Amino acid sequence: MVNFILNRILQSAIVMFVVALISFFLFNFVGDPISNMVGQETTVHDMNALRERLGLNDSVIVQFGRFILDALNGNFGISYRLQRPVDELISERMPATLELVFVSAVIAMVLGVAGGLFTGLKRDHWLSKIILTSSLVGVSLPTFIIGILLIYIFAVKFNWLPSFGRGEVVDLKGGWSTGLLTVSGWKAIILPSITLALYQTTLILRIIRSEMLEVMRTDFIKFARARGLKSRDINYGHALKNTLIPVITVAGLQIGSLIAFSIITETVFQWPGMGSLFIQAVQFADVPVMSAYLVLVAFFFVIINLIVDLLYFVVDPRLRSEIKN
Amino acid sequence: MRKEQTLTWWGRFVDHDVTYSFLHSPVTVIASIVTVLMIIAAFCAPVLTSYTPFVPGSLNLLDAFMPPAWEPGGVSEHFLGTDGQGRDILAAIMYGTQVSLTVGLLSVLLSIAIGIPLGIIAGYNGGWVDTAIMRIADIQLTIPPILIALMIDGVTRTSLSSEVHELVAIPVLIVSIGLASWPQYARITRSGAMVERRKDYIAAAQLIQTPTALILLRHIFPNVVGPTLIVATIGVAVAIIIEATLSFLGVGVPPTTPSLGTLIRIGNNFLFSGEWWITLFPAFTLVVLVLSVNLIGDWLRDTFNPKLR
Amino acid sequence: MAVVDISNLCIEFPTRRGVLSAVENLSLSIEAGEILGVVGESGAGKSLTGNAIVGLLEPPGHVTAGTIFLNGRDITHLRESEMRKIRGAQIGVIFQDPLTSLDPLYTIGRQLTQTILTHQDMTRAEAKKRAIDLLIEVGIPAPEKRFDAYPHEFSGGMRQRVVIALALCCEPCLIIADEPTTALDVSVQAQIITLLKRLAREKGVATMLVTHDMGVIAEAADRVAVIYSGRLAEIGTVRSIIDNPQHPYTKGLMDSIPQIGQNLKSLPNIVGSMPRLDDRPSGCAFNPRCSKSKDICRRELPNMIAAGDTGQSAACWIYAEGDEYA
Numbered sequence: 001m002v003n004f005i006l007n008r009i010l011q012s013a014i015v016m017f018v019v020a021l022i023s024f025f026l027f028n029f030v031g032d033p034i035s036n037m038v039g040q041e042t043t044v045h046d047m048n049a050l051r052e053r054l055g056l057n058d059s060v061i062v063q064f065g066r067f068i069l070d071a072l073n074g075n076f077g078i079s080y081r082l083q084r085p086v087d088e089l090i091s092e093r094m095p096a097t098l099e100l101v102f103v104s105a106v107i108a109m110v111l112g113v114a115g116g117l118f119t120g121l122k123r124d125h126w127l128s129k130i131i132l133t134s135s136l137v138g139v140s141l142p143t144f145i146i147g148i149l150l151i152y153i154f155a156v157k158f159n160w161l162p163s164f165g166r167g168e169v170v171d172l173k174g175g176w177s178t179g180l181l182t183v184s185g186w187k188a189i190i191l192p193s194i195t196l197a198l199y200q201t202t203l204i205l206r207i208i209r210s211e212m213l214e215v216m217r218t219d220f221i222k223f224a225r226a227r228g229l230k231s232r233d234i235n236y237g238h239a240l241k242n243t244l245i246p247v248i249t250v251a252g253l254q255i256g257s258l259i260a261f262s263i264i265t266e267t268v269f270q271w272p273g274m275g276s277l278f279i280q281a282v283q284f285a286d287v288p289v290m291s292a293y294l295v296l297v298a299f300f301f302v303i304i305n306l307i308v309d310l311l312y313f314v315v316d317p318r319l320r321s322e323i324k325n
Numbered sequence: 326m327r328k329e330q331t332l333t334w335w336g337r338f339v340d341h342d343v344t345y346s347f348l349h350s351p352v353t354v355i356a357s358i359v360t361v362l363m364i365i366a367a368f369c370a371p372v373l374t375s376y377t378p379f380v381p382g383s384l385n386l387l388d389a390f391m392p393p394a395w396e397p398g399g400v401s402e403h404f405l406g407t408d409g410q411g412r413d414i415l416a417a418i419m420y421g422t423q424v425s426l427t428v429g430l431l432s433v434l435l436s437i438a439i440g441i442p443l444g445i446i447a448g449y450n451g452g453w454v455d456t457a458i459m460r461i462a463d464i465q466l467t468i469p470p471i472l473i474a475l476m477i478d479g480v481t482r483t484s485l486s487s488e489v490h491e492l493v494a495i496p497v498l499i500v501s502i503g504l505a506s507w508p509q510y511a512r513i514t515r516s517g518a519m520v521e522r523r524k525d526y527i528a529a530a531q532l533i534q535t536p537t538a539l540i541l542l543r544h545i546f547p548n549v550v551g552p553t554l555i556v557a558t559i560g561v562a563v564a565i566i567i568e569a570t571l572s573f574l575g576v577g578v579p580p581t582t583p584s585l586g587t588l589i590r591i592g593n594n595f596l597f598s599g600e601w602w603i604t605l606f607p608a609f610t611l612v613v614l615v616l617s618v619n620l621i622g623d624w625l626r627d628t629f630n631p632k633l634r
Numbered sequence: 635m636a637v638v639d640i641s642n643l644c645i646e647f648p649t650r651r652g653v654l655s656a657v658e659n660l661s662l663s664i665e666a667g668e669i670l671g672v673v674g675e676s677g678a679g680k681s682l683t684g685n686a687i688v689g690l691l692e693p694p695g696h697v698t699a700g701t702i703f704l705n706g707r708d709i710t711h712l713r714e715s716e717m718r719k720i721r722g723a724q725i726g727v728i729f730q731d732p733l734t735s736l737d738p739l740y741t742i743g744r745q746l747t748q749t750i751l752t753h754q755d756m757t758r759a760e761a762k763k764r765a766i767d768l769l770i771e772v773g774i775p776a777p778e779k780r781f782d783a784y785p786h787e788f789s790g791g792m793r794q795r796v797v798i799a800l801a802l803c804c805e806p807c808l809i810i811a812d813e814p815t816t817a818l819d820v821s822v823q824a825q826i827i828t829l830l831k832r833l834a835r836e837k838g839v840a841t842m843l844v845t846h847d848m849g850v851i852a853e854a855a856d857r858v859a860v861i862y863s864g865r866l867a868e869i870g871t872v873r874s875i876i877d878n879p880q881h882p883y884t885k886g887l888m889d890s891i892p893q894i895g896q897n898l899k900s901l902p903n904i905v906g907s908m909p910r911l912d913d914r915p916s917g918c919a920f921n922p923r924c925s926k927s928k929d930i931c932r933r934e935l936p937n938m939i940a941a942g943d944t945g946q947s948a949a950c951w952i953y954a955e956g957d958e959y960a
Contacts, residue, residue: 140616228722
């Protein structure tokens with residue numbers, strides 16, 4: 001057990017190391033960091049002094065070591081575009097993104113699991129067919145189009161909900177600003193969170209349905225029916241539990257993608273989160289912000305994967321005894 | 326009851342289970358027709374329309390902001406209206422679809438070209454080769470393709486001057502989407518290759534010392550390529566969405582050769598002022614295109630992979 | 635009275651190319667304490683018959699005619715809710731593959747008690763005691779310890795014992811064992827057969843043993859029903875069928891089993907293969923492969939009639955009135 005966890009943590013550390021390496025090369029070798037930092041009229045002498053001061057004349061290995069140490073301390077340098085420390089920019093923006101992702105994840109999981117179970121168990125029900133058809137439309141709707149449509153309907157046509165921003169924000173201790181404590185904050189998060197959740201909902205729904213259909217065909221379900229077990233016990237006990245492993249995998253991946261997809265939603269709704277910070281960084285070649293975002297997102301992914309691995313362990317007894325031996 | 330022997334190839338084709346299933350799925354038939362029509366409209370655009378919306382000198386600002394023909398103020402020459410620079414929306418959509426389709430198809434081709442060989446090699450060899458390839462694939466799979474494509478695009482944007490970048494923007498986009506999506510093809514091909522590898526005919530081929538390259542190419546490849554191609558159909562839809570999203574975010578194709586995503590982005594600025602047609606028609610086209618491809622892919626998967634039925 | 639009595643059972647599958655009749659006019663019955671072996675090639679309709687008894691035919695397959703009586707009660711078209719109460723309680727089912735028949739995520743104890751509590755009014759403690767008794771009965775060593783084990787912690791043979799214990803949970807009067815030994819090693823096969831025989835003798839359980847393995851039949855069955863292309867070909871006691879088969883198909887089947895000590899240049903086999911269900915010849919389904927076939931065999935379906943002098947009956951025109959087997 002302990003070995004298993006250590007093994008997984010080691011793997012995660014390797015992934016993080018590789019991402020840090022990529023991020024480092026991005027930072028140091030894509031474009032010239034010095035010419036990005038200084039103005040037009042800076043002299044060559046000043047530029048060299050700055051280069052020396054930033055340690056850019058040291059060997060690559062020394063620089064990479066320093067980059068890792070800095071990253072561990074949350075120091076990712078100074079944004080070329082905004083001329084402010086990157087860690088400050090990101091920690092300002094993180095609460096907005098995480099709240100959006102959290103609300104969307106809840107919506108996607110609840111609707112996706114419920115819809116997937118229903119369509120998997122009652123595959124010939126008329127409602128299943130409607131849900132399934134609309135889920136295919138859902139998969140075909142790019143996130144930004146959903147956003148545009150929702151804005152057009154609810155903000156432009158009917159003027160019920162705001163089309164941009166987070167509404168009124170309350171500052172909590174520890175620098176976390178939340179929009180979930182005010183009415184305007186909740187109003188503001190409705191459209192973006194639905195936009196972000198819709199695609200993931202349809203994916204989760206379709207995966208759960210096909211897993212459910214797969215499990216319902218297995219011998220042990222047939223045998224359970226042959227023993228006269230109640231269909232409630234078969235469906236929600238045996239079948240559902242056996243779909244959990246793929247569902248956990250997908251749910252983990254999808255929560256990860258929510259963070260990435262929030263880039264689009266944040267752009268459409270001008271949501272002041274990390275995603276819109278990142279997309280501006282890409283447009284303006286603001287490398288320090290890009291590399292910091294990369295490291296941070298990779299970190300989230302690694303954590304989610306670690307949790308997913310531990311959940312497997314809880315669900316599957318085969319895995320447990322494999323590790324025991 | 327068996328009458329196959331007496332039928333012509335056409336008769337066999339019509340009688341075949343696949344044809345039957347296709348003809349009895351009206352949704353798939355419609356989706357196929359729509360897809361074919363859109364492909365024709367996109368690639369025959371220069372023949373089908375006399376407008377050249379992306380040749381700078383050919384536009385007339387007096388034509389700007391015309392609504393669709395059926396709205397007050399609309400004219401039949403610009404059936405779906407015009408945008409802020411007097412471009413005909415219908416023609417712009419046709420050319421935009423061409424860019425979207427090109428990027429979608431070529432990037433999937435690239436993913437397949439990387440994914441299938443790696444998958445076959447991993448599945449056939451097993452051992453550390455397999456572990457190494459699949460580890461990389463697993464790690465990459467956890468990161469959404471759109472983020473990878475954004476990163477690659479961001480890097481090229483930073484390292485190239487804007488004039489050069491504009492020239493290579495579409496190839497770069499194809500490469501970034503292609504590189505971002507190979508792992509899923511590698512995975513499917515690998516599991517197929519692992520099954521094939523254990524079969525007797527492969528053992529027989531190894532026994533008579535058939536060169537490994539020949540075994541992979543002549544025996545493994547034809548047996549594993551089917552499922553991969555089915556997934557690739559849905560992959561085209563996904564690639565079109567990624568391209569549109571990147572273009573919408575302003576990091577995809579340049580406005581001089583716009584795709585559907587670029588058109589939607591341009592039009593989005595006018596949505597609040599009431600010129601809805603500039604953004605909603607390209608958006609509708611994009612959704613119909615992606616939905617049709619998805620419907621075909623869904624049908625293919627259901628028909629050729631009975632396991633999922 | 636027979637425990638199960640099937641008469642003129644017909645099972646059909648509607649497909650787009652027409653209706654396939656998978657089982658036609660099948661009649662058989664099993665007495666308490668008796669093991670009836672049902673043999674036939676794959677696709678002959680053996681398993682379908684078993685599934686029809688417990689009401690688990692996979693759609694679109696369904697019973698179109700005939701009746702199934704269990705202890706005198708007509709269960710042919712019972713509602714699913716009624717049928718569910720019979721399955722597992724009065725009828726126990728054993729499937730072919732013990733490796734896939736058990737839910738991998740639940741302990742075997744939990745699967746046993748769940749089945750017991752579904753059908754019987756008991757406390758958890760009583761159910762657990764009953765489950766452990768069952769594990770003892772099917773010969774699982776250290777049952778208290780194994781109670782909390784997961785299926786993957788058992789060997790194939792032990793898992794099949796667990797499967798049998800699950801089928802026995804509520805002391806059924808009928809067991810349908812569908813290829814119960816096919817997936818097992820030969821030595822384990824013998825143990826499982828011995829177990830099934832003991833249950834029939836000691837508990838008076840009627841057993842329908844579906845298999846294509848004549849060795850298993852010879853070992854375990856009291857009577858044998860031979861099915862060919864969805865129809866009963868021959869039925870009789872196990873000795874008469876093996877030593878003195880009457881239907882040409884049964885004869886061919888017996889001849890194709892190699893005997894130890896026999897020295898043959900080549901093993902006799904039946905020419906051709908069983909027709910597809912949508913391609914059955916008119917008359918007797920076996921006629922194209924039969925060396926004794928006559929005109930009438932190609933025109934009309936034979937009925938089951940007494941055949942030979944060892945008491946079995948066969949569906950063959952050879953035994954029609956006054957016509958001696960030549």
